[in-house]
Amino acid sequence: MHLKRKLLLVFFIIGAGFPGGQVWAQRPGGEVRGQVTDEQGGVINGAKITLLSRDGTQKTVTTDQQGSYAFRSLAAAAYTLRVEAKGFAAYEKADLSISVGQRLVHDIQLKIGLVTEAVNVPTETPVGTTPEANADALVLRGTQLDVLPDDSDDLASALAALAGPAAGPNGGEIFVDGFSGARIPPKSSIREVRVNQNPFSAEFDRIGFGRVEILTKPGTNEFAGEALFNFNDESLNARNPYTLVRAPYQVRSLDFSISGPIVKNKASFFFDLEYRGLDDNAYINALVLNPSLQVVPVIQSALTPRRSQERQPRIDWQINQNNTLVVVFEFNPSHLIRGGIGGFTLASRAYESFGYERQFRMTETAVLNRATVTETRLQVRTDRAKQNGVISAPALNVQEAFNGGGDQSGPFLNHRRLIALYNNTTYSRGTHVFRFGARLRAIKVMDESRSNFGGTFTFAGGDAVRLDANNQVIRDAQDNPLFDTISSLERY
Numbered sequence: 001m002h003l004k005r006k007l008l009l010v011f012f013i014i015g016a017g018f019p020g021g022q023v024w025a026q027r028p029g030g031e032v033r034g035q036v037t038d039e040q041g042g043v044i045n046g047a048k049i050t051l052l053s054r055d056g057t058q059k060t061v062t063t064d065q066q067g068s069y070a071f072r073s074l075a076a077a078a079y080t081l082r083v084e085a086k087g088f089a090a091y092e093k094a095d096l097s098i099s100v101g102q103r104l105v106h107d108i109q110l111k112i113g114l115v116t117e118a119v120n121v122p123t124e125t126p127v128g129t130t131p132e133a134n135a136d137a138l139v140l141r142g143t144q145l146d147v148l149p150d151d152s153d154d155l156a157s158a159l160a161a162l163a164g165p166a167a168g169p170n171g172g173e174i175f176v177d178g179f180s181g182a183r184i185p186p187k188s189s190i191r192e193v194r195v196n197q198n199p200f201s202a203e204f205d206r207i208g209f210g211r212v213e214i215l216t217k218p219g220t221n222e223f224a225g226e227a228l229f230n231f232n233d234e235s236l237n238a239r240n241p242y243t244l245v246r247a248p249y250q251v252r253s254l255d256f257s258i259s260g261p262i263v264k265n266k267a268s269f270f271f272d273l274e275y276r277g278l279d280d281n282a283y284i285n286a287l288v289l290n291p292s293l294q295v296v297p298v299i300q301s302a303l304t305p306r307r308s309q310e311r312q313p314r315i316d317w318q319i320n321q322n323n324t325l326v327v328v329f330e331f332n333p334s335h336l337i338r339g340g341i342g343g344f345t346l347a348s349r350a351y352e353s354f355g356y357e358r359q360f361r362m363t364e365t366a367v368l369n370r371a372t373v374t375e376t377r378l379q380v381r382t383d384r385a386k387q388n389g390v391i392s393a394p395a396l397n398v399q400e401a402f403n404g405g406g407d408q409s410g411p412f413l414n415h416r417r418l419i420a421l422y423n424n425t426t427y428s429r430g431t432h433v434f435r436f437g438a439r440l441r442a443i444k445v446m447d448e449s450r451s452n453f454g455g456t457f458t459f460a461g462g463d464a465v466r467l468d469a470n471n472q473v474i475r476d477a478q479d480n481p482l483f484d485t486i487s488s489l490e491r492y
Contacts, residue, residue, distance in 0.1 A: 030098035033070035034106040036063050036083060043067030044110060047085035053077055076100045081108075089113040138162060138195040145190060150228070150255070152274070152310070156184050159212045162195045175213045178422070179361055179379050183332060184214065186274040186310055188226055188257045191217040218316045218326070219268025223260035229253070240301070242285050247301035252277040267317045274310040279303055282342035286402035287461075298402070302347050308334040322367040330359040338390070345403040348391055351410055355385035371429060377422040385414045394455045401461035408456050412449040418442070 032051070036044045049069050052058040054077065063069050076099050083091040088110040098104060140148070149155045159174070173180055194213040234249040252275075259270040281301045290296045310332045317325045338350040360380040367373050389407035396405035424437035 029073040030076060030100065030102045030104070031070065031072045031074060032079075032081075032096070032098060032104045032106055033068070034108060036067045036069065036085070036108045036110065038088065038110055039112065044085050044088070047083055047088075047110070050082045050084075052080045052082070074098050076102075081106070083108050083110065085110055087113060140193040140195075141191065145187065145193065148187060148193075150187055150230070151253070151276070152184055152186065155187060159184070159193065159195070163212050173211050175211070177214070177216055177326070177328070177361065177363065178375075178377055179420075183310075183330070183357060183359075185216055185312060186255055186257075186272050188228070188255045188274075189216050189270070189272040189312060191215045216312075216314065216328075217257075217259070217270055219261070219270045219314065220259045221261050221264055221268065223258070225258040226256070228255040240281075240283055242283050243299060243301045245301075247281040247283075248279065248303060249281060250277075250279040262315070265318070267315065269316075270314040272310070272312045272314075276306070276308045278306045280306065282338070284342060284344075284346060286344045286346060287400075288346075288402050288404070298346065300347075302338055302341055302350070304336070304338045304341070306334075306336050308332070324365045326361075326363040328359075328361040330357065330361075332357040340407060340409065344401065348393070348404055349395070349407045350390045351387050351407040352390065353385065353387040355383070357384075358382045372425065372427050374423065374425040377420075379418065379420040379422075381416075381418040383414070383416040385412075387412050392454065394457060395452075397456065397458040398461040399459070405457075406454060408452045408454055410449070410451060412451065413446075414448075415446040417444045 036047045036049070038044060043063075043065075044067050045063055045065050047063045047067070047069075048060065049063065050058055050060045051071050051074075053075075059071055061069050061071065077097075079096045079098060081091075081093040081096050089112070091108055091110055093106070093108075096104075096106070149158055156174075174184060176183070176185060192215040194215075196211055196213060230251065230253040232249075232251040234246055237246070237249055239246040254273070254275040256274075257270070257272040259268065261268050280303075282304050284298055284300050284302065286298045287295055288298050310330070312328065312330050314329075315327045317327075319325055333354070333356040335354040337352055338347070339353060341347055341350045358381070360378075362378045364376045365373065366376075387410040389410055391406045393406035395403070395408040397403045418441065420439065420441045422437065422439045424435065427434045427436075
């Protein structure tokens with residue numbers, strides 16, 4: 001009994017020392033929650049909601065996929081509620097009172113906001129004479145060059161299409177590092193391509209429509225290389241419908257380039273090699289006479305191998321602070337076997353062609369003073385092309401039947417040598433730029449052609465009316481004297 005009284009006395013004393021006797025209880029915090037929607041009732045996900053108290057503290061939450069938000073354990077006070085969402089006008093609710101233990105539900109509806117966009121229009125349009133300042137200019141560099149074809153022939157066609165129509169029968173001109181008449185370099189060695197329409201430039205000897213300017217890569221201070229190999233054969237191709245069997249076919253291409261320093265920060269090199277090996281086919285579908293003078297079809301495919309290479313070493317030399325020198329060598333041999341056949345043209349009419357292009361280019365750039373820069377370029381180029389027929393015999397054409405005999409498009413030999421010296425000087429004074437220069441060229445051409453020296457005989461064929469020596473219609477093909485001539489010539 002005494003123990004119970006003592007315990008009650010202790011509880012009474014403790015309870016008397018604290019108001020209400022709640023020694024272990026805490027006052028519950030307030031809470032505000034709700035949903036954010038648009039004017040049509042659709043929920044808004046990801047809206048930013050900020051709750052600010054008068055003492056400067058703030059809490060921030062974002063709405064979930066149902067557009068809901070919640071702030072918990074809030075002290076009793078007055079708050080400012082702000083809501084921000086992309087595409088909607090900002091919302092603000094001031095004097096949002098939260099009392100002790102209160103659970104307030106506050107839904108928010110946002111209105112569509114006005115989208116403003118600032119456009120700055122310069123007071124003056126910059127004017128320049130560089131290709132980039134030309135409104136018709138197209139400049140490709142970096143990753144933009146990746147969209148161009150890797151094959152040199154396809155690359156030339158793509159650049160011609162980009163350049164558009166040009167003045168004169170030969171189309172637009174292609175300049176490589178400022179040199180005209182140059183061959184398109186391998187894609188891996190191209191640094192920049194400019195397609196510039198400038199008909200008023202006095203620097204070039206043609207009106208400036210369809211002009212393509214190619215700038216090649218210089219050497220680097222660190223060794224770097226790149227290699228690309230492509231292979232394809234007939235296993236991935238369907239049979240040509242005009243042949244009985246699938247013809248052999250193969251493509252082999254190699255692009256290799258390497259660059260690096262010769263003397264660091266002084267001289268560097270860049271070397272590029274391109275090889276193309278194409279074993280293509282010509283499909284022959286003709287009508288000829290057999291030894292019994294019967295018309296028989298000739299359906300066959302013939303392999304027409306083509307080989308080409310492009311080798312281009314380049315050296316960049318910083319002579320001193322004001323002078324730089326760039327030297328480029330090129331050697332591009334090519335070879336074609338059994339060209340000129342296909343269709344009605346038989347294999348006996350094939351020809352073989354081979355040639356090369358050698359070129360030496362040198363560019364020296366000098367900064368004479370702060371206002372004057374001069375550039376001197378030297379080009380020495382030698383081209384050689386030769387073609388010979390496989391057999392030496394007169395050509396025989398029977399219309400709508402076959403073209404036999406020997407090739408009469410050759411033989412020929414063309415040898416061309418070009419030496420050109422260019423100088424361009426640019427002088428700047430204030431807002432004015434003066435550009436002047438000169439060019440000297442010497443060309444030597446040796447051209448030998450014996451086209452059709454063996455003669456060409458053409459006869460009517462197909463459904464043409466056959467006449468004898470007395471201009472009488474021949475009923476029997478074997479009585480036609482022309483068949484004897486055709487048969488004897490076809491044996492070539």
